Structure formats: C-alpha cells, structure tokens
Amino acid sequence: MPDPASGPVPEPVGSTFGGTTMRALPVAAVAAAISAFPASLLAQEGPGLFDINTGLSLWALIVFLILLLLLAKFAWGPILNALETREQNIQGSIDDATRLRKEASDALDEHRLQLREARHEAQHIIAEAKEAAAGLGREMEAKARQESAAIVQRARREIEVERDAVLEAIRKETVGLALAAASRLVRQRLDAREDRELVNDYLSSLSDTAEGRDA
Template identity: 35%
Template sequence: MNLLTPEPGLLIWSSVSFLILLFLLTKYAWKPIIHALRVREETIAYSLREAERARQEMVNIEKTQKQILDQARVERDEMIKEAKEIRDKLVMEARDVAKLEAQKILSAAKSQLEQDKRAAIEDLKKQVALLSVDIASRLLQQELSDPEKQKGLIKNYLNEATFN
C-alpha cells in the first residue's frame, strides 16, 4: 500500500462515503444549521434595529427633557420677575399709603395745634380781661374810698361827657 498512489476501490468507496455523508449532512444538518444562522442573523438585525430605535428614542427623550427644562427655566424666570413686580408694586402702594397716613396725621396734628392755640389765646384773653377787671375794681376801690377823690372823679366824668 502506497500512500501516494491510491487504489481505485478505496477511491470509489471513499467517494461514495463522502457523497452519502454530503447528502445526509445537506438533508439533516445544513438546513437546520442554515436555518438557525438565518434566525440568529434576523435576531441580531432586529436587535440592532431596536437598539437604534431605542437610541433614537433616547435622543428624542433627551431633546424633550432639555426643552422641558428650558421651558421650566423660562417659567421660573417669569414667575420671579412677576413676584418682583408684585413686591415692588406692594412696596410702592405701602409707601403711598404711609405717606397719605402721615399727611393725615400731620394735618390732624396741625389742626389740633391750631385749635389748642386758639383755645389758649381765648383763655389768655379771658384771664387778661378778668385781671383787668380785677385791677380796675381795685383801683376804683382805692379811688372811691376817699370822698374827695370821688368828687374829683365825678367832676372829671361830667366834664368829659357831652350831653345832647
């Protein structure tokens, strides 16, 4: 048996065995293997499509999230601006009310002061009048206590008085 020169019977039997094995593998093994490979290929392709769709969806979600955050920032800024405007308006209104109240209080105080001043002046006039009457009555008492002085005073009044 020479390894380099095959015998024709061995060659025929080896070829027949190969063809039978090839037929059996084609019929029973390759179809399921090819089918399994196709299924795996489709699964991988589906997974890749789903991964791309999920990635795209994540990009869309990130964009939406960014838009929502931007909108929330804008709304927050608007709310802060409105709150500041309301605060400023309330402060101005409070100042105006305080000024009006201060003016009312000052006006009332001035009015009260003027009334107190008038009352004091009236009271002073009354006291001056009473003092004047008291002084006059004391002077008259002194003048009228002496009969000579009384006669002189009567003559003075009569001379000053003009009769019609």
C-alpha cells in the same frame, strides 16, 4: 513544436463535432485557433475534452442535491437566522436609542419650560411684593402726614382757645386795674357809670387795634 504530428488538422475536429457543410466555417475557425495546440489534443483515441460522462454527471447531480439539502438545513439556515436575528437586534437597539434620546430631549425641553415659568413666577412675585410694600409705605406716610396735620390743627385750635381765654382774662384784669387806678386818680370827679363806659370804649378800641395787629 517538436511534435511532428502538429499541423493543420481540420479533419479530426470536423469528425469530433459531426461536421457538415453548415458547420464547416466555425469549425475551421476553431481548428485554426487551436492549431497551435499539440495535435494529440485533438486526437480521437483516448478521452476527449468535450466528452460527456453521464456517470460523472449523475454523480454531480446527486452530490450537488445532497450538498444543497445538507447546507440549506445545517449551514445557510442557521447562519441566515443568526444574521437576521442580529439585524433585528441591532435595529431594535437603534430604535430604542432613538426613542430614548427623543424622550430625554422632550424631558429636557419640559424642564427648561418649567424652569422658565418658575423664574417668571418668581419675578412676578417679587414685583408684586415690591409693589405692595411701596403701596403700604405710601399709605403709612399719608396716614402719618394726616395724623400730624390733625395734631397740628388741634394744637393750633387749643392755642387759640387758650389765647382767647388769656386775652379775656387780661382784658378783665386790665379793666379792673384801670378802674381801680382811675378811681384812685379821679375818685371824686367822675360819675361811676359814665366813666366805666368811657373806659370800656377806650379798651375796646385798644383790643380792636390789638386784634388787627394779631391778624
């Protein structure tokens, strides 16, 4: 330190703070701490570091209050308002988006459900149609089979009747022919009535054997 006035200077500090014995200790500590400072920092003449300038304080108070009012009205108010509006806006947008997404997802679910139901229904309808078609086919087949059976039956019956008639006709013809032939052969010898019985017996035994062969 080139300043010769530097050195232990507890006295000015003490007087600055209005030193009493109670305060001597901390003041001495402060003095020791700042004894490295140039002595004129602690000198009494001129403005001091801890001087309270009431005028400056009043200025500070007035300026601060005016600034507070002005800024609250023209700066922080609008800025905070804008911030809040924007926040609400963003929140609203987020809410909207969430709601819309939920709606879309609901609609999608509903459509999926409907699609599944429709598919089910279609399958059901197809199955039913197949069933109906199969039933109809079976019915028609049965009917056709029945009809053909009936036709065959009828044909068989007609054939039988025809055959009986033919057989009857043949028998009659045969009797006549046999009688004619026999009468030509034994015209004189045989009684007409007894002969006719004889031949008839013979013929009926013939037809019996014929029928037994038929059956």
